[in-house]
Amino acid sequence: MSYATTIDHVHNADHPTGWRRWVLSTNHKDIGTMYIIFGAFGALFGSTLSLLIRLQLAHPHGTLLSGGEFQIYNIVITAHGLLMIFFFVMPVLIGGFGNWFVPLMIGAPDMAFPRLNNISFWLLIPSLVLLTLSIVVGSGAGTGWTFYPPLSSIGHPDAAVDFMLVSLHLAGASSILGAINFITTIFNMRAPGMTMHKAPLFVWGILVTAFLLLLAVPVLAGAITMLLTDRGFGTSFFEPAGGGDPLLFQHLFWFFGHPEVYIMILPAFGVISQVISTFARKPVFGYLGMAYAMVSIGVIGFVVWAHHMFTVGMDVNANAYFTAATLIIAVPTGIKIFSWIATMWGGSLTFETPMLYAIGFIILFVIGGVTGVTLANGGVDISLHDTYFVVAHFHYVLSMGALFGIFAGFYYWFPKMTGKMIPEWMGNIHFWITFVGVNLIFFPMHFLGLAGMPRRIPDYPDAYSGWNYIASLGALLTFAGAIYFALIVYYGFKWGKKAPSNPWGPGATTLEWTLPSPPPFHTFETQPHVS
Amino acid sequence: MRGLQTIDSFLQDFSGLLCAHNACPRESEELPVPRLKAGAKDCKDPKGPKQSRKRLHLFLTLIFSFVPYLAHADHPKPWQMYYQDPVTPVMDHLYDFHTLLLCIEGTIVLIVGALLIYVIIRFRASKNAAPSKVAHNTLLEVIWTAIPVLILVFIAFPSFKLLYMMDVTPKADLTIKAIGNQWYWTYEYPDHNIRFDSNIVPEDQLKSGQFRLLEVDNRVIVPTHTNIRIITTSSDVLHSWAVPAFGVKRDSVPGRLNETWFHVKKEGVYYGQCSELCGVKHGFMPIVVEAVTKAQFEQWLVSKKNPAQTPSGG
């Protein structure tokens, strides 16, 4: 694809400065930057908690989080899950990269609703404050990120869970508003000549994600509201004591929750497609197949929710249906994997840090994907449900899928966003530390799960100590990698060489690379024509 | 149906070749479960499966070359990498099916990995300065859509078979009720007016050879070679009654009764843990099932039936 671009006038003087520039911001790049900084804070918070979990589990008899008869441990795992999902992966991938690059990639001057965009971001701040309060108020919210009643209703009488639920309400509202904004922008504001079938795959990823958010998050909002009224206002939606059914909550939660996992991975799919195409110096192989694979993953994602509930005692035909529907997801996912490899095939590959992360993503996502096929089988899932096998599976697709997508995107777009280059060797070292670290953490968890170790336990039978120890070593390594990453970013800002408008060469064909690095405050005020 | 049988027989051959981990693997195949009479099919332990079992061990040892423990685990062993030894027909099937899945999936990962390595070596910029412009190949795209579909169909048939096998409730000779409480299990034998609580044994009271966090004061005693119906519910929050060696895991839900079943083929003590987060002591409410001979079970019933016992029901 080639674009004829007009870079418009630079208006650096006509925007607010100081605190107004940020707090009152309606600029997609500034808001994107704030999302990324916010996400970095969430990541720091969430990964510190994960380090605490691994330290607690490094040896049997762990006492680090044993406060309140291990309630502290339950609070930490709950907060870890919620932070990583709602305050790290989603803000960075959707809010950060989405805000920054969707308008740039489609040649739009900004998002469709700039003020709404501002609200979407600022809702997250009170949301995070409330989540933090849920950790410290009363006995804390130790319900797990799935907060199944009755543990989250009668099991947690004090206000901590209410804080957590209201926090999720705010995060959910933020997501819905953001989703509306993205869909409107992508549908209505593409540059002349850029049909949907010419839009970069990252834009497709964000579009499908936004639809998932729009349809799934209201279900979470409804379920949370019902849970809140059950807790505070005497209703009985989920309480058997009043004719409700706790399993209804699980159905509602996973009707949201399964699309939610695709919400976290689809933007990463988009990033990986851009990165691989760039560093293979080839257009994406099977572009239409790639785009519609994401669409079908999104659609099927809505009809597989009860595969999280194979042990609740469902009808066997329902189990068989959810098994079959879940297995089908492997087909579009397979298309994506093979298309990425085919994109590299015949290319002229170079291995800058974003490309390393993209290749790491492919192999690790395949591992997480095939264990997903294992778990899709209702019969086998009986033996693995709520064991460490599940923990291994979803960390392979998220901690190595979404996270690697984030790192690939960060290293890929850092020069564009900041105008500074990060030395390649520094990024390469970071990749190898992270790659070895996360595999050390999560690969042994497959063995633990197969051997029967349940999730969410603060201490374990001594037989499980070997693999747990390895996993904890991996966590230390990964955490060291995260600190090193912070240093790299600091180095990049401080001493990084000035980035040209396109540091990645002829493979980088999307519109953002036609702009200076960093791009001016206002871009594409006159839309470019795409041929 | 014909296709289903063909795939099934292939699966049997395949699993017989690779995965004959238990002494009598075909026994479970013969289970048209409703007609199963308790104890009618004892393990015959023919010679053939023993050899294929050796082959399996060799095979698995080749894969996991540093596994110190593979045989007969009723409880988790240090550095264990695979399932505990199955002792019920359902877990036999589950184990074989999972091993089949592992073989298929391992192959897929290896193929993708090999492709990646080939691409990285063959098409690096220093070897291939001019990138090709090919961005479509309809045939290729059809192939990599169709082959996964075929693999999934191949997986789906044994998967459904396992699901329906778990669902079929054979005629049960004993019913046990497991009630989840924060944070212990209460068991009832409704037919024998037995009811008792099963609490974790604190660490300082463990006898030598007992497993920390897995041992309970009152074990569930069951006879071997008997179909046992397990019904479960909860008195407070969600719990889940699970024994890995049985292939049983069923959530305990307040206000609802759930049912599943198992048929233990081998005497022994089997350990499980609560498998649904239920509050602060979720990790401290283990499940222990001791399978004994029918005669020993009858003796146990007699010893339990004394007037001091609280009758069931309340």
Added chain:
Amino acid sequence: MKEYHRSTLIILSSLAFVMLAITFASSALFRMFCEKTGHGGTTQVAKRLPIRVEQRVITVRFNADIQPQLPWDFKPLQKEIKVKAGEVGLAFYHGKNLSPHHTVGMATYNVTPHKAGIYFNKVECFCFLEQHLEGEQATDFPVQFFIDPDIVKDPTMDDVDTITLSYTFFRLKKPSL
């Protein structure tokens, strides 16, 4: 705001509101779904008595649970009874208020195996209403039921020779009296 932005905004927000509305309706919808399909072992309420009796005998077992918050004793008066498919059976549970105070309970119910729910019909059941027991009062709760004779026509029910009928009494959160 541009006009086409406005219409997109309206369409998308209505989608979100529809999803929210469906979620709130799900509580009633889920109950209806369970009652219609027997999902989760939900029993049926008989509209009329069966007109034929099949030869197949099914053992109906009885299970009773009580939530710790309700100070009652509650148990079935018979462990099991055998009925033919289509035959009306009558069973009793015994309930006793162990506290000196008036308490109100409400029972949830289901059958296992869950797939039998669609065939298990109740003609009369104490579980349809909230139950009041004065301090120390004891009473017998009857339940009249039959198993739909169509059960013999369903091959997936061939393995079912025993159905467990279960009740759990809860302390009612808000008694209507």
